[in-house]
Amino acid sequence: MTEHLHPCCDPSTPSAIWEGTPSGEVIEISGIETYIAKPPALKGSSPTLKVDKVILFLTEGHGIYLPNAQLLADSFASHLNCDIIMPDEFAGQARLPKNIEPSLYPHKVIPWTEDKNDPNYDLRGLAVPHEPEVTDPILEKIVSWIHESYGQGVKIGGVGYCFGGRYVMRLMGAGVIDVGVVNHPSFFNMDEVGKLGRGKRLAIFAAERDDILPAEERRGTEDVLTRTGVTWTSTVFSGTEHGFSVRGDLSIKEMRLAKEYAFRGAVQWFSDWL
Structure with a gap:
């Protein structure tokens, strides 16, 4: 079932692994494994501490156990001084294995496990369709x-990568969040974009070469955002490919700088609007 997957949605696709040691923790929320990153000042505090904002981090197909995603979540927590909530949108059915040790992979890439006894072996990639009817209920539990x-008054921002970008926009269109950042978003449709309107703030960070979000579709998205009155910005980085901001090869200067600029841009967007 996985032979038709786009590489960005298939955890068997090797990924460059960034240096660093994640500092967050995984907890279960309504049965959903969720990585939570806290700013240094709040380490060890109660997960129910009342704060004024949190960021919902929605991953691409490699899921919450990709070290790069965890490191990004930790960095957002530190820079924005708030908790980052990164749920497993795939309910364990499309993810890298837990307890990844990058040192085991001399080329610093992580292939999908070939352990056929792994209960997820037959569900590699997005073998089970993760359409809104599957993913929306997972996110509803997390938002609740x-x-x-x-607290009911907490402000929720959303940052999404590839697959997760679509669901940031869906949550914005549903009125759950008002401020979002999407990095090379995929598989969304213009009806979903059209549900965003005045009062919504959306930043897009896109790759120059992206067969999922080609230039004409990105420009069409910008046209819809303009018509509906969204406050938006869109940045395209030359020399980049789909996935650069979370799975880019940082030994390539263009990729590294684009990843860094996209991260800083997201931090600034949330600082200004959330």
């Missing part, structure tokens, strides 16, 4: 937990 834990 956020409101119960942090």
